[in-house]
Amino acid sequence: MEKIQMTTPLVEMDGDEMTRVLWGWIKEKLILPFVDLKTEYYDLGLLHRNETHDQVTVDAALATRRLGVAVKCATITPNRQRMEEYPQLTEMWKSPNGTIRAILDGTAFRAPIPLPFIRPAVRTWEAPITIARHAYGDMYKAVDLVTEEPGTATLTFRGQSGRETALTVQTVDGPAVFQAQHNTARSIRAFADSCFRYAIAQKQDLWFSTKDTIAKGYDGEFKRIFEEAYETTYKPEFERLGLTYFYTLIDDAVARVIRSKGGFIWALKNYDGDVMSDMVAAAFGSLAMMTSVLVAPDGTMEFEASHGTVTRHYYRYRKGEKTSTNPMATIFAWSGALRRRGELDGLADLMSFGDTLEQAALDTLRSGVMTGDLAALAASDFPTQTVTSEEFLDAVADRVRAALA
Numbered sequence: 452m453e454k455i456q457m458t459t460p461l462v463e464m465d466g467d468e469m470t471r472v473l474w475g476w477i478k479e480k481l482i483l484p485f486v487d488l489k490t491e492y493y494d495l496g497l498l499h500r501n502e503t504h505d506q507v508t509v510d511a512a513l514a515t516r517r518l519g520v521a522v523k524c525a526t527i528t529p530n531r532q533r534m535e536e537y538p539q540l541t542e543m544w545k546s547p548n549g550t551i552r553a554i555l556d557g558t559a560f561r562a563p564i565p566l567p568f569i570r571p572a573v574r575t576w577e578a579p580i581t582i583a584r585h586a587y588g589d590m591y592k593a594v595d596l597v598t599e600e601p602g603t604a605t606l607t608f609r610g611q612s613g614r615e616t617a618l619t620v621q622t623v624d625g626p627a628v629f630q631a632q633h634n635t636a637r638s639i640r641a642f643a644d645s646c647f648r649y650a651i652a653q654k655q656d657l658w659f660s661t662k663d664t665i666a667k668g669y670d671g672e673f674k675r676i677f678e679e680a681y682e683t684t685y686k687p688e689f690e691r692l693g694l695t696y697f698y699t700l701i702d703d704a705v706a707r708v709i710r711s712k713g714g715f716i717w718a719l720k721n722y723d724g725d726v727m728s729d730m731v732a733a734a735f736g737s738l739a740m741m742t743s744v745l746v747a748p749d750g751t752m753e754f755e756a757s758h759g760t761v762t763r764h765y766y767r768y769r770k771g772e773k774t775s776t777n778p779m780a781t782i783f784a785w786s787g788a789l790r791r792r793g794e795l796d797g798l799a800d801l802m803s804f805g806d807t808l809e810q811a812a813l814d815t816l817r818s819g820v821m822t823g824d825l826a827a828l829a830a831s832d833f834p835t836q837t838v839t840s841e842e843f844l845d846a847v848a849d850r851v852r853a854a855l856a
Contacts, residue, residue, distance in 0.1 A: 452855065454487040455800045461792045462515045462753075463490035464547075466524030467497055468760035469768060473778045473840060474524045477785060480844045481808060485855060486789065486801070491518065495547050497527045501540050508547045512554035515753055519795055522788035523551075523755040524781070548755075552586035556638050557747035558645040559584040560716075561728040561757055563735035564742060564779060566816060568833040569825065571713075572734040578714030580731050583649065583657075584724025585642040586745055588634035591721050596629040604629045632669075636676065641748040643677045646718040647685040647696075649746075656695040659718040660704035673720065674698060728757060737824050739777035744787055754787040756780035773839045775823035782812050782847070804855075811850035820846050 465474060482488055493511035500507055515521040527533060528546040552559070562581040565571075596604070604620040604627075620629060650657040659677050661670035681689070681696045689696055699707065701723060708717065719727055732741035743757035757780065764774040790805030792798070816825065819835050822843055826835040838846070 452485070452852075455485060455804050456487050456798070457489040457792065457801060458796050458798065459792065460489040460491050460518060461788050462511060462518055462521035463492045464495045464511050464521060464523040464526075465492065466495055466526040466760065468525075468527065468762055469765035469774065469776055470525035470756065470758075470760045470781060471496065472765070472768060473776060473781055476841060476844055477778060477781055480841075480848045481782065481851060482785060482789075484848070485851060486804060495524070495526050497529065497533075497537060497544070498539065500526075500544055500547065501537075501542070504542075505544050505547075505550070508550045509554065512551040515551070516555060516747070516749075516751055519751050520788055520792045521751075521753040522784050523548075523753055525756055525758060525760045527760055546591065549591040551753065552745060553588070553592055555745060555747040555751055555753065556587050556641060557745045557751070557753075558642050558649075559586045559724065559728075559743055559745045559757075560649060561724075561732070561741055561743045563732055564740040564783065564813075565735060566740070566813075566825070568817075568829045569736040570830065571736070573709055575710060576713040576734070578712065579735065580708065580711075580713045581649075581653070581655070581716045582724050582728040582731055583642075583646045583716050583718040584728060585634075585639070585719070585721050587638045587642075587721065589632050589721040590630065593630050593632045596631075597626075598623070598629070599626050601625060606631060634669075634672075636672070639673055639676045640680065642718075643680040644684075645746055645748070646677075646716065647680060647689075650694060650696075650716050651685070651688055651692065653716065654692055654694065656697065656715040657718060658697045658699070658704060658707075658715055660699050660701040660723070661720060662701050664700060670720070677718075732757070736828055737777060739780050739822075739824065741780055742783045742787065743780070752788075752791050754784040754791070756784050773841075775837060775843075776840045777822040777824050778840055778844060779812060779816075783809060807851060807854050808847075811847050811854060814850055815843065815846045818846075 491514050493507055526547045529543050534540055560583055563579045565579055601624045603622040605617055606620050607617045609615050661673050663670040663674045732738045738758040741757045743755050745753040761776050764776045768774050786805040786808040790802050793801030820838055823837050826837040829835050
């Protein structure tokens with residue numbers, strides 16, 4: 452079988468733990484036998500990030516901006532527990548996702564992969580809900596301060612003109628913690644534009660929610676910029692397509708989402724999107740059944756699995772045990788990246804391969820062959836066969852091979 456050709460590399464960002472293992476298997480079984488794969492490889496594993504003082508993450512993000520397409524494996528963001536687990540770490544390195552998103556300044560669109568034999572936990576949901584997560588700033592670019600004595604914290608902005616504006620944050624009578632966040636009007640506008648354009652492309656309603664009654668200045672700017680973008684640019688097209696733009700407070704939005712039928716795009720600030728995308732994914736079945744693509748204002752795209760590194764399975768794997776870890780989100784990250792590379796380079800065969808790979812994975816699940824997390828959620832009258840990760844990937848590979856024959 453002649454391999455499908457590529458002309459331009461895509462950026463490949465390797466990761467950590469069990470997802471790193473799956474990454475290698477997916478390439479070995481589902482990509483390399485069929486595609487003459489061209490990538491610029493960056494090892495974003497935690498220890499290599501430590502060795503390079505996290506420069507490798509910056510390099511990977513800059514390469515993504517240069518080449519236009521990237522695919523990323525799940526990575527560890529170290530906390531105190533991880534510092535103990537990896538004593539060779541010289542610093543509690545920041546989230547590589549946060550670093551990449553800050554450089555690309557995009558919006559992360561996350562949507563569940565629905566399956567006919569798994570009913571959503573929310574019984575009213577009839578169609579997937581896409582989370583549009585602002586991928587820049589807020590607490591992901593925040594600075595933290597832990598203090599040990601009474602005192603006063605202030606926030607000062609010094610403009611290029613030399614003018615200063617200062618606010619008193621809080622006077623405390625003992626140890627305390629402080630945090631300063633920021634965002635930019637340019638990034639918020641790009642977020643709004645991405646959301647409205649995506650809603651038009653998908654022909655779906657757009658919801659947006661913050662807490663502007665409390666964060667009157669901070670969240671109020673988000674609300675104002677979205678409303679301005681809608682009224683000045685997107686309202687005519689929304690009305691022509693019969694679409695609705697709807698703003699409400701985040702707590703009210705959660706209640707409305709739970710009562711909804713689904714089938715819309717929910718735009719959220721960075722932290723809200725982080726949390727709610729996991730909630731939506733779990734409610735539709737599994738965190739491993741959530742697609743994620745970061746879309747930058749210039750059209751650059753980074754595809755990834757939105758779940759973690761599956762640490763518990765990794766330790767079992769290191770002991771020599773077989774694991775039944777769901778690789779679907781990572782498969783869809785690769786298929787999405789290859790399809791996008793094909794779109795940019797005018798390679799119809801590469802685009803078609805992305806579709807074929809996804810269909811083969813879905814058909815394998817619909818045949819009843821699946822990993823343990825999905826088998827536990829399947830309807831009682833749906834026959835299932837629980838397999839290991841490698842067995843599942845082998846079954847998908849057989850279907851890809853048959854489709855390309």
